Amino acid sequence: MSDYTGITKEQYANRMLLRDVMLRHGFNPLAEEWWHFTLANEPYQNTYFTFPVSASSVKKKV
Numbered sequence: 001m002s003d004y005t006g007i008t009k010e011q012y013a014n015r016m017l018l019r020d021v022m023l024r025h026g027f028n029p030l031a032e033e034w035w036h037f038t039l040a041n042e043p044y045q046n047t048y049f050t051f052p053v054s055a056s057s058v059k060k061k062v
Contacts, residue, residue: 015034026040027040
């Protein structure tokens with residue numbers, strides 16, 4: 001949970017920063033996991049994308 005206080009003040013402040021930024025940009029938090037967010041108007045709600053990801057599949061921007 002994002003309101004858990006058994007951590008340092010810096011850790012708590014960082015969690016609140018992440019939460020604030022994600023909320024401002026259209027994401028909803030999952031109550032049980034402070035790090036888990038879902039896009040508010042998710043266009044593919046019932047779709048699970050499964051595809052391999054490797055370093056060679058990602059183009060490095062120069």
